[in-house]
Amino acid sequence: MSSLLSLSNLRITFDTPRGQLAAVRGVDLEILAGESLGVVGESGSGKTVLSRASMGLLTMSTAHRSGTVVFDGQDLSTASREAVRDTWGTGMAMIFQDPMTALNPVRRIGSQLAEGLRVRLGMSKKEAKKRSIELLQLVRIPDPEKALRKFPNQLSGGMRQRVMIAIALACNPKLLFADEPTTALDVTVQAQILQLLSDLRKELHMSMVLVTHDLGVVAGHTDKIAVMYAGEVVEYAETKELFTNVRMPYTEALLNSIPRLDQKSSGRMAVIEGRLPDPTQQEPGCAFASRCPYVQEKCQVEHPELQKADNGHEFRCHFPLGVAR
């Protein structure tokens, strides 16, 4: 399979009153055509910034990007603004976290759906309406013709997220970024939306990047998983490999903090003690050292490089789990 999106040494920094804040620190990632990748990490680990920066949506003057982003053979880091915009919608599209704020409250669903079709694909009003109905059927919205005339506040949260997905799919993107698509939804609706996304991905032969803080969410729905911590990829492997052979202590801690049904309901939930390191500082050692239960002296002084095992499993740790130390 060919590479669809490849990030190399991507660094994103923001100017803040406290100095340079490095949200993403040298990330290399590759997404193949038709593949789905889960990006997992806690709040502030840089996963949202990563997905927005890959699309080139960070345009505020305080954000700085270095490294390269190659999409479908085109280097977006050197391309003109117009060229980058041409890839949006038709090449890459994004589903946003909160369907409440990502839909314009004063416009009907129909006009928001048709917008991309008319602007980007040059469809006529009639064609756009026909395609909108198809799209709403695709995301399993009952009675699509009626839904076109509704305002966002007349739909439930799950329905709104389905509309967002329909809008993102409108121009047949090759790569879909789903930025925590289920965080704002009920648990039962979450499962439906995730199932819908992975079904659609297979139906439409898209690649997908699923950004989430919940390892349980990506488990059944992605081919590969990248775990992010403090702006770095700390573990990267095929989904099954990652869950069976955890190498990185951080990933293990994340897995341990997922609530289980067989846990005593009176017991406390497992948490990862401590906090993320200050993103405006660059510590010499491993970013996870202060919270790692297996920390050793070397972790405090030397920054671990990403090591690659034979089966493609990558991890950033001096003393990986499951390996003789």
Add this chain to the structure above:
Amino acid sequence: MKFKQLGIFSKASVIWLCLVIFMVVFGQWIPLPQPTNFDIDAMGVGLFDSLKHPLGTDSNGYDLLSNVILGARPSMLISLISVGIGGLIGSTLGIISAYKRGKLDYVVNTLFNIVLSVPALVLGLALVAVLATNPDPNIEVPTSRRVVVIILSLTIVIIPVLGRIARGATLSWSNREFVVAARSMGMKDSQIIMKHIVPNVLPAIYAVAFLAIGVVIVVEGSLSLLGVGIVDGVSWGSMIARVRGDLEYAPHSMIVPVVVLALTVIACNQLGDVLRSQLDSREGRL
């Protein structure tokens, strides 16, 4: 929103404004005494004292009813035109500068603040003094020129008022995720502004524009009172200006235009409020 669902106060406001609009449009065809012809036999006739002068006359014998009705047109037109043009320019500037941010925003915002810091009356006085006077006091300045200058100065006053409202609303709306979402679909900035920002910002502008109409009617009246408005013509402000010396012996001649002016301003404010609460709440109104 149906007329029936409005509160009694809003209903009264709608009816009053309809009446004012009727006066503006059809006032000149209503058979009334000439507003600028004084009736020497009926000076200072009180309210409802005479069939010929239902609202009485002032101490010079000018018919108050015809002055009120024919004064509606200049008063309302001046305020509508200046709020309309000022609102258009102001909100365009405000929306674009807030959307683009950066230097443009800084410059526009500073200009708004500078204009806002000049009191409306002082600005009006200065502009009329410079643009609508003649160095030779014997040559009369035509009323039409004065009207244009008054509209110009009121427009300048309105631009930053509505411009800042538009700027503030745009700042908050353009940070919303649907704007990023529209961009991520490849929409151009101009398309995002027209389709996503403007429909959300308009309600705030409508509401404040209605309030501004009220304010402008009063400012126009104050300019007339100070002698730089439409002094020789007919307007509500100039009526008040003309009779201000007669308050002791013909108080009703002051009361009539003041009440008409006040009712119009209150009606505008009331409808502005109703509009705002109606247009603002499509989201999360359950």
